[in-house]
Amino acid sequence: MQLNQNRMPIYEALNNFKKERVVPFDVPGHKRGKGNEELTNFLGDKCLAVDVNSMKPLDNLCHPMSVIREAEELVADAFGAAHGFLMVGGTTSAVQSMVLAACKAGDKIIMPRNVHRSAINALILSGATPVYVNPGVDNRLGIALGMSLKELEKVIKENPDAKAILVNNPTYYGICSDIKGITELAHKHGMLVLADEAHGTHFYFDENLPISAMEAGADMAAISMHKSGGSLTQSSLLLLGPNVNEGYVRQIINLTQTTSGSYLLMSSLDISRKNLALHGRDIFEKVRSLAHYARQEINQIGDYYAYARELVNNDTIFDYDVTKLSINTLDIGLAGIEVYDLLRDEYGIQIEFGDIGNILAYISVGDRERDIERLVSALAEIRRRYKKDRAGMLDHEYINPIVTVTPQQAFYGEKYSVPIGESIGKVCSEFVMCYPPGIPVLAPGERITKDILDYILYAKEKGCFMTGPEDMKIENLNVLK
Known part of the structure; x- marks a missing residue:
């Protein structure tokens, strides 16, 4: 059945709701802005009037049956997916839902090491074991590249029991792996393909851009609509291919996603999807x-x-x-x-x-x-x-890590704090990364080497916004006992 991409069911339902002038004896407590004058003056009446709670006419994000369900169907149609979920926890939430849906504790998942921290966070939550494919590195630019198909094939043969492969499509810098080739190879070996498309929303709407995950036959894709799709910050999508159980994935999403889905975020997804589908x-x-x-x-x-x-x-x-x-x-x-x-x-x-x-x-x-x-x-x-001479400059972004234990074992293991200069040779139990892009320099379970330490200290000195450790000043690191 051909769906009408002019429709915006959540936006339309909110407009109808405003016209009814319903007296609110529910949450949120600002009561359409009347209870918080400063907030209303800052964000405006129009915004506060539709910052509402789930109710029968507006559906429920955790169990959608009407307008949200229709919005999801329109998303799936626009992106060429079997199903689409509206995500109000950002693409972090979508990436974590993909990994949690594909892998249980002890399961292996193949991924490049230059993944966003959200993917490694998902391993801490699920207890899955990462099998890292070290990406190529461009020596001139100093950046991590995509996964080599040949290297991936070798890793698959060594780990035939892996449940899934996660692919960046594209990386932050715009680099794409052969996602179609990866998908064909993965499916041949009975593995799912999960695509982090935080930076690839636009691939679905322009044939002159790299292939999208759904077109390549991937099983799941996490889409940052708020990045290149025009929706509000923190609003994203999770797309499913035809061979994934939609009901099970919704249960996984509902383990961590809020039960108070923001209608500001959802309506922005609804409006932006229409805009992309048509224009x-x-x-x-x-x-x-x-x-x-x-x-x-x-x-x-x-x-x-x-x-x-x-x-x-x-x-x-x-x-x-x-x-x-x-x-x-x-x-x-x-x-x-x-x-x-x-x-x-x-x-x-x-x-x-x-x-x-x-x-x-x-x-x-x-x-x-x-x-x-x-x-x-x-x-x-x-x-x-x-401009000055480049002598003495560090010229690489990516250092191959030495993984000794799983992220979950390291994160929850017995640990103690050491000054960062005394950490070489020890196993880190927390993250260190520059944000953005949020790709860990160190992740839980990885051995701290001199190269990694030099990189961290150099990045701090140059003014990179370093995040992750318990010590906010990043003068100490937690390491395993």
């Missing part, structure tokens, strides 16, 4: 064009390198997301995070992130050519004013 192709054509223009201009400045599909090697870089404006900064003698700070502090430009050698400027339909020109001129001026 996505035009939207992302514009985004591609803006990113291409930006790359051309930046590469003419000198020393910066804004990279794209020329990196493709049909292996660890099977494809590239050309909407990503990833820029290597090492040749101007500045770490990415230093350029990030200068752009914000000196030029009033906020980009997505900076790390040791790269920055990412997130481009969307909301950007204009003059915004790109302002970014380009700021980068040119930073080069002119701050």
Whole structure:
């Protein structure tokens, strides 16, 4: 049956509800904003009027039977999935639901080590055992790449009892693995394929971009609608392929997702899905064009390198997301995070992130050519004013970890705190990462080496926002006894 993508069932139900002028003797306690004047003045009457609780006319996110159910069906139709769930805990919640649905305690899951912390958090919750495929590394850019099909095949043969394979589609930098080849290989060996598509919402609406997980035949995909899809922060989707039990996955989601689903987040998903279904192709054509223009201009400045599909090697870089404006900064003698700070502090430009050698400027339909020109001129001026010799700079983002115990065993194991400088050789029991992107430098269960410690101290010195450990100053680390 052809569904009408013009429909926005949650949005429509909320508008009808507003017209009824129902007197609220339920939660939330601000009572459509009347009880919190400051909040109402800040967010506005329209927002507070639809910050409501589940009720019969508005359905229930945990057990949808009417308008939310219809919104989910429209999501599945728009994304070419068998089923779609509205997620109000961000893509973190969607990634964790995928892993928890695929793996029980003791089960193996194959994944690249450059996964978002949410995937490793899911291993702590589930007790599943990770089998890491070390991604390729681009020595010039210093970034982790995708999974090699040949390397993955070797890992599958060594671990035929693994239940699932998790794939980044794409990485934060825009790098794509051969997800179709991975899916065919996984299914041949009876394994599920889970795709972290936090940065790949747009793949579903533009045939000039890399293949989406659902089109590649993956079993589950976590989608950050709030990143490139236009919905409110924290609103995401979980998509299922035809061979996954929808009822069981909903039970898994309901283990951790709130029973008070935000109608602000859900309606933003509803509206954004309609917008992408009807106009996505035009939207992302514009985004591609803006990113291409930006790359051309930046590469003419000198020393910066804004990279794209020329990196493709049909292996660890099977494809590239050309909407990503990833820029290597090492040749101007500045770490990415230093350029990030200068752009914000000196030029009033906020980009997505900076790390040791790269920055990412997130481009969307909301950007204009003059915004790109302002970014380009700021980068040119930073080069002119701050360029220095790159000698002594750390030039790699990714270090292969030495895994000694599972994340769950390490996280819940007996531990003690040591000064970070005395931690070499010990097994870490917590996370250390730069955020964003939120990919752990150290995860629970991994041995602390001199290379890793040097990286952490260098990243701290350069101004990376380090997160994860119990000690907020990151002067001490918890290690296993």
